[in-house]
Amino acid sequence: MSLPPLREVIAAHGLSASKALGQNFLFDEHLLDRIAAIPGDLTGRNVLEVGPGPGGLTRALLRAGAQVTAIERDARCLPVLADLSDAFPGQLRVIEGDALKIRGDDLFDQPYAVVANLPYNVGTALFTQWLSGQAWPPRWTSLTLMFQQEVAQRIVAQPGGSTFGRLAVLAQWRSSARLAMKVHRSAFTPPPKVMSAMVHVEPATMPEGVSARMLERVTEAAFGQRRKMLRQSLKALPGAVEALPALDIDPQRRAETLSIDEFVALARSLS
Known part of the structure; x- marks a missing residue:
C-alpha cells in the first residue's frame, strides 16, 4: 500500500x-x-x-x-x-x-x-x-x-x-x-x-553450572574498579580472589584482560 x-x-x-x-x-x-x-x-x-x-x-x-x-x-x-x-x-x-x-x-x-x-x-x-x-x-x-x-x-x-x-x-x-x-x-x-x-x-548455548546472577556479580565487581588488579577489585566478592589461582588466573591481571571463558569459569566456581 x-x-x-x-x-x-x-x-x-x-x-x-x-x-x-x-x-x-x-x-x-x-x-x-x-x-x-x-x-x-x-x-x-x-x-x-x-x-x-x-x-x-x-x-x-x-x-x-x-x-x-x-x-x-x-x-x-x-x-x-x-x-x-x-x-x-x-x-x-x-x-x-x-x-x-x-x-x-x-x-x-x-x-x-x-x-x-x-x-x-x-x-x-x-x-x-x-x-x-x-x-x-x-x-x-x-x-x-x-x-x-x-x-x-x-x-x-x-x-x-x-x-x-x-x-x-x-x-x-x-x-x-x-x-x-x-x-x-x-x-x-x-x-x-x-x-x-x-x-x-x-x-547461543548457555555454559553449564553457571549462575547468571553470579556472573553479573563477578563482572560488577571486576569492572567496577577496572583500573585495579583483580586482587583488589574482587575483594568485595567472597571467595573470588581465593578462586583465581586454581583457575590459572593471575590476581595481578585487570578485568579487561580476562576472556569471557575465564569470567564464566570464575562465576561457575563461585556458583
Missing part, C-alpha cells in the same frame, strides 16, 4: 522528536528497509518494536511481512500508528506504555524477534533486561537494536581493549553479538551529536 512520506505525516500531526524521551526519527525508507532485513525473512514472524515514534521502522517491518507489536509511551505518536495499523490490517498491535515495565514474554505466545531504534535514554537498560536472568534460551529469537556507536562497540568488544566490559560479557557469554550496520548521525531528525550502529544478537 502506498503511504504518504513520513515527513508529511509528521508535519500533518505536528510532531517533533522529544529530547526527554530520547527520540531521533529516521525517514530514509531504503535505510529502514535495510534495518528490517538484518534479522532475516520476517514474513509472518512476531516482532517486538520499542519506541516506534511516528512509525518509520514500523513501516519497514510491516512491508517485510512481520506481525508487529509496538510499545510506545509517547501519546502524540498513537494517532500516526493507528493510521499505520489501518493501512496494514491485522499486522500491527500498538501498546501504550513504558517498555521497561512491560515484558515481551507476556505479549507473545510464540517466539519473537526484537527490532528497534531504541530511545537512547533507555537502550542499555532494556538490552540488559533482555539478556539477564537464569532462564535460557530466551523466548526472543534475536535482538536487532540501534545504539549509540560507542555503546554498540562496547557490546561487541573483545578482551584486551578499553571498550571491553560488562556489556560485552553479558552479550557474549551465551549469545553471539555482531555490529550489523553503522548509521550516520545525518540520517536522523534531529541529528544526534554521536554516530549510531545496529547490533544483532542471537542466543
Whole structure:
C-alpha cells in the first residue's frame, strides 16, 4: 500500500522528536528497509518494536511481512500508528506504555524477534533486561537494536581493549553479538551529536553450572574498579580472589584482560 512520506505525516500531526524521551526519527525508507532485513525473512514472524515514534521502522517491518507489536509511551505518536495499523490490517498491535515495565514474554505466545531504534535514554537498560536472568534460551529469537556507536562497540568488544566490559560479557557469554550496520548521525531528525550502529544478537548455548546472577556479580565487581588488579577489585566478592589461582588466573591481571571463558569459569566456581 502506498503511504504518504513520513515527513508529511509528521508535519500533518505536528510532531517533533522529544529530547526527554530520547527520540531521533529516521525517514530514509531504503535505510529502514535495510534495518528490517538484518534479522532475516520476517514474513509472518512476531516482532517486538520499542519506541516506534511516528512509525518509520514500523513501516519497514510491516512491508517485510512481520506481525508487529509496538510499545510506545509517547501519546502524540498513537494517532500516526493507528493510521499505520489501518493501512496494514491485522499486522500491527500498538501498546501504550513504558517498555521497561512491560515484558515481551507476556505479549507473545510464540517466539519473537526484537527490532528497534531504541530511545537512547533507555537502550542499555532494556538490552540488559533482555539478556539477564537464569532462564535460557530466551523466548526472543534475536535482538536487532540501534545504539549509540560507542555503546554498540562496547557490546561487541573483545578482551584486551578499553571498550571491553560488562556489556560485552553479558552479550557474549551465551549469545553471539555482531555490529550489523553503522548509521550516520545525518540520517536522523534531529541529528544526534554521536554516530549510531545496529547490533544483532542471537542466543547461543548457555555454559553449564553457571549462575547468571553470579556472573553479573563477578563482572560488577571486576569492572567496577577496572583500573585495579583483580586482587583488589574482587575483594568485595567472597571467595573470588581465593578462586583465581586454581583457575590459572593471575590476581595481578585487570578485568579487561580476562576472556569471557575465564569470567564464566570464575562465576561457575563461585556458583
